[in-house]
Amino acid sequence: MLPRSFSILPPAVLILGLALTAAELQAQGDGPEIGEQAPKFTLGDTYGKQHALEDYEGQWVVLEWLNYECPYVGKHYNSGNMQRLQESFAEKGVKWLAIVSSAPGKQGYHEPQEMNRLSAEKGSKALAVLLDPDGVVGKMYGAKTTPQMILIDPAGTLLYNGAIDDKPSSRPSSLEGAHNYLVAALEEAMSGKPVSTPTSKPYGCSVKYKN
Template identity: 25%
Template sequence: MIKAFYLSCCTLFLSAATPNPEIALEIGAPIPKAELTWQDISGKEISLNAAKGKNGLLVIFAGNHCPYMHRNQDRIKQISQVASKNGIGVIMINSNEATRNEGESLAAMKEYAATMQYHGYYIVDKNSALADAFDANHTPECFLFDKTGKLVYKGAIDDSPGNAETVKVRLLQNAINETLAGKAVNVATSNSLGCNIRRRL
C-alpha cells in the first residue's frame, strides 16, 4: 500500500513537471507570434502582422527541396496571386532548421523563390519557433486568417497534393472565396500531405 502510494505521488510529480506539448492551433485562434519579426529573403525584418493585408493573411510553411513543394509550385504561385489581388497578405515560412546550413539556407531560399518566380515574403523561422507555435509539421502546409486575424482554414491547398491533374476540391481557394464573401468556411480543416519540417533536435 505504501509502495503504491509512493509510485502514485512520483507519477503525479513527474506529470506536473513535464511541460505541455505544443497545442494544435484551432480554428478561431489569433495569428501566433504576430508582432515578432523574422528575416525575409530581401534582408528586411518582417512580422506576420505587417505581412497581413486588409482582408487577411495566408501563411504557407515551405521548403526548397521538398518534392511536394515542387509538385505544388504552380498551385502555390497561383493561389498567392489570387490572395494578393484580393487584399490577403501572403508569407511563406521556412522552418527547416536541421538543414539550415545545407539546402535550406537564406541563399538557397532566395534562389528557390527566384526559380518559382515568387515575389512575396519568404522568411527564415529561427529555431522553428513559428512552426512550433502553429503546430505545423509539413511542407506545404497552409493557414488562412481573416481580416480580423482569426484562423479560418488550415491544411492542404487541395485534395490531391501529389498530383495536380487529379484535383477535385480546391480547399484553400474555397476557403478564400468564402472568407472574402463574409461566410463561414465550410471545410475549415484538412490533412496536409508533404515533407516533414526538419526541426533541429
C-alpha cells in the same frame, strides 16, 4: 546568499514551474484552434526585413510552410499551381508569407541568398519568404508538413489550417480535379460565409525541425 525570507519561494516555484510546463507543452502543441486568435510572431525574411503578424492587421494573410526540395511542394511549384495561387491571392489583397521552418543542415534550409535564387528560379510570387530555423513559429502553429496552409482574416482570426487540397499525392497528375481548400476558404470567408472546411489533415513531407 540565501534570501532572508522564504516567502518568495512558493510563488517562485509556481511561476517557474508553470513557465517550464508551458514551454514544454507548447512544444508538443497541435497548433492553435480555428476561430481563435492567430498566435503572434515576428520573423525575418530572406532580405533581412522583419515581418510581424501585427503588421498585417486589417488584411488577409496566408501562411505557407515551404521546403523547395520536398516533392509535394515540388508538385505545386513545378506545375505553376502555387505561383498561380499566390498571384490570384495577391490580386485580392491577400498577404502571402511563405515560412521555412527547416533547421540549418536539414532539407529545405538555405542561406538567404540561395533561398532568393531558388524563389526566383521557381518564380515564387509570395510576398516574402520568412526564415524560422529554430522552428518556433512552425511549432507555434503546429505545422506538420510542407506544404501546409493557414488563412488568417483581417481581424487576426485563424480561419483555415491544413492541407492545400484534397489530393495527398506528389504526382503532378493529382492536381487535376483537386479541390483546393485554401481557395474555397478564402472565397467563402470573403463573401461573409462561414468556412465549410476550416481544417483538414495537411499532407506532404514532414517539417524538418531542429532536433
